[in-house]
Amino acid sequence: MQTVLVIDDDSALRDTIGLMLEKEGFRPALAADGKSGLKQALTLKPDLILVDLKMPGLNGMEVCKQVRAAEMKTPLIVLSAIGDEFDKVLLLEIGADDYVVKPFGTRELLARIRALLRRSSSEETRVVAFGEVEVDLTRRVVLKKGEDLKLTRAEYNLLTYFLQNPDRPLTRDMILNSVWGYESFPNTRTVDAHVVRLRQKLEADSNAPRHFLTVHGVGYRFLP
Amino acid sequence: MQTVLVIDDDSALRDTIGLMLEKEGFRPALAADGKSGLKQALTLKPDLILVDLKMPGLNGMEVCKQVRAAEMKTPLIVLSAIGDEFDKVLLLEIGADDYVVKPFGTRELLARIRALLRRSSSEETRVVAFGEVEVDLTRRVVLKKGEDLKLTRAEYNLLTYFLQNPDRPLTRDMILNSVWGYESFPNTRTVDAHVVRLRQKLEADSNAPRHFLTVHGVGYRFLP
DNA sequence: GAATTTGTAAAATTCTTGTAAACAACCTCA
DNA sequence: TGAGGTTGTTTACAAGAATTTTACAAATTC
Numbered sequence: 001m002q003t004v005l006v007i008d009d010d011s012a013l014r015d016t017i018g019l020m021l022e023k024e025g026f027r028p029a030l031a032a033d034g035k036s037g038l039k040q041a042l043t044l045k046p047d048l049i050l051v052d053l054k055m056p057g058l059n060g061m062e063v064c065k066q067v068r069a070a071e072m073k074t075p076l077i078v079l080s081a082i083g084d085e086f087d088k089v090l091l092l093e094i095g096a097d098d099y100v101v102k103p104f105g106t107r108e109l110l111a112r113i114r115a116l117l118r119r120s121s122s123e124e125t126r127v128v129a130f131g132e133v134e135v136d137l138t139r140r141v142v143l144k145k146g147e148d149l150k151l152t153r154a155e156y157n158l159l160t161y162f163l164q165n166p167d168r169p170l171t172r173d174m175i176l177n178s179v180w181g182y183e184s185f186p187n188t189r190t191v192d193a194h195v196v197r198l199r200q201k202l203e204a205d206s207n208a209p210r211h212f213l214t215v216h217g218v219g220y221r222f223l224p
Numbered sequence: 225m226q227t228v229l230v231i232d233d234d235s236a237l238r239d240t241i242g243l244m245l246e247k248e249g250f251r252p253a254l255a256a257d258g259k260s261g262l263k264q265a266l267t268l269k270p271d272l273i274l275v276d277l278k279m280p281g282l283n284g285m286e287v288c289k290q291v292r293a294a295e296m297k298t299p300l301i302v303l304s305a306i307g308d309e310f311d312k313v314l315l316l317e318i319g320a321d322d323y324v325v326k327p328f329g330t331r332e333l334l335a336r337i338r339a340l341l342r343r344s345s346s347e348e349t350r351v352v353a354f355g356e357v358e359v360d361l362t363r364r365v366v367l368k369k370g371e372d373l374k375l376t377r378a379e380y381n382l383l384t385y386f387l388q389n390p391d392r393p394l395t396r397d398m399i400l401n402s403v404w405g406y407e408s409f410p411n412t413r414t415v416d417a418h419v420v421r422l423r424q425k426l427e428a429d430s431n432a433p434r435h436f437l438t439v440h441g442v443g444y445r446f447l448p
Numbered sequence: 449g450a451a452t453t454t455g456t457a458a459a460a461t462t463c464t465t466g467t468a469a470a471c472a473a474c475c476t477c478a
Numbered sequence: 479t480g481a482g483g484t485t486g487t488t489t490a491c492a493a494g495a496a497t498t499t500t501a502c503a504a505a506t507t508c
Contacts, residue, residue: 071249092330093244095330097331153486154485178225186488189487190486216463216465216494217463376496410497413498416455420455438453440453440454440507441507
């Protein structure tokens with residue numbers, strides 16, 4: 001079942017949408033303001049986000065920006081009132097995928113939601129799996145045996161780098177350059193520390209790794 | 225981190241794409257016209273090039289042609305406006321890898337970029353074989369009768385040196401200089417020790433080597 | 449057959465890696 | 479702001495692996 005997060009300060013509208021979603025087979029999650037909405041977006045990792053443009057505190061634009069800043073690619077629809085001043089282009093530029101102008105029919109909204117979900121899931125199935133681990137690159141979620149696993153930013157970045165370069169030896173320097181970038185110059189041993197943690201979190205038996213292998217004298221090799 | 229060069233005279237679009245790339249973990253490089261773009265393409269050696277078809281001066285087609293004339297295999301995507309007259313076939317013939325028609329969503333562009341990078345990074349598998357041994361230079365894997373063989377760093381380096389210099393006598397000093405480098409000065413007998421191990425691991429009968437031959441008084445010769 | 453060179457196992461040494469723990473930087477929430 | 483938590487980085491050291499050296503037997507050359 002797909003989760004849709006609704007962030008809107010108008011409680012009546014929020015509930016209406018929530019009910020509609022439920023009836024249509026989605027799992028709705030509701031948030032009354034931008035701040036708590038953002039938090040839920042990051043922790044809950046919904047499949048789609050609906051966010052009102054105009055809200056006290058964190059508005060829709062801000063929420064959208066911050067979601068994208070967290071490298072989440074969750075499809076996001078902005079709800080805007082008819083009188084709202086807003087720049088469609090800017091909206092899309094900061095990472096919103098679509099917008100709907102109030103008042104809208106539930107039918108229309110639903111169609112948009114479905115279309116967006118379809119689009120963003122078919123564009124690229126961005127889920128890769130190895131061993132007992134699944135990685136959803138779009139939602140930035142990592143599951144082990146179906147259970148949500150918390151990876152830190154560095155761990156996740158390292159993981160995706162491994163995923164992009166399977167089955168070939170990667171030197172610590174390659175890894176540092178690609179994952180950490182040229183700006184920071186951490187010790188090459190830093191890589192080891194993170195590999196250890198990836199093993200502890202992702203390998204069935206971290207003492208006998210089957211996916212994150214060391215190539216003695218060279219670096220590491222990821223085997224899906 | 226991968227560098228993407230964006231060549232477009234429309235500064236707004238250029239910047240939008242640049243920002244998007246940055247957010248998605250690429251290092252963007254921007255050029256406002258074909259001439260400077262071409263220059264950057266040649267000096268910067270980006271991982272991918274996005275070039276607008278219609279530009280004053282050097283247009284996208286010209287840029288593409290010249291990049292290919294320089295024997296660069298950098299993946300290249302052409303951006304074209306919806307009304308632009310252009311011949312898709314010709315475009316691909318002169319070496320473009322893909323094209324996207326404006327207006328396009330950042331998601332779509334991104335998907336194309338990723339797909340293309342993935343496609344072109346799959347490098348030709350460089351495999352050499354001799355006797356019952358196969359060496360995969362990209363994966364750094366050595367197979368004997370199809371079975372994975374574990375070589376240490378020194379052994380592997382020595383092996384690749386032999387592979388690069390088949391059928392000619394190599395003195396121990398040449399080998400030391402090329403494989404060990406000028407920094408370390410091990411005893412020349414070290415070479416012998418490693419040749420022994422290569423024979424043991426790679427020869428069908430290490431007592432009657434057929435590939436790693438000794439040239440008495442000189443050194444060794446590799447015969448594929 | 450003497451002198452030299454090579455093969456080879458095993459010892460000695462040096463390097464690399466795994467890992468925990470210390471430390472630093474950075475959020476976040478009151 | 480500042481206490482407390484989280485994440486990232488460095489360090490230290492043990493364990494293990496690889497490399498180099500050594501010693502002596504075997505082979506080769508003249």
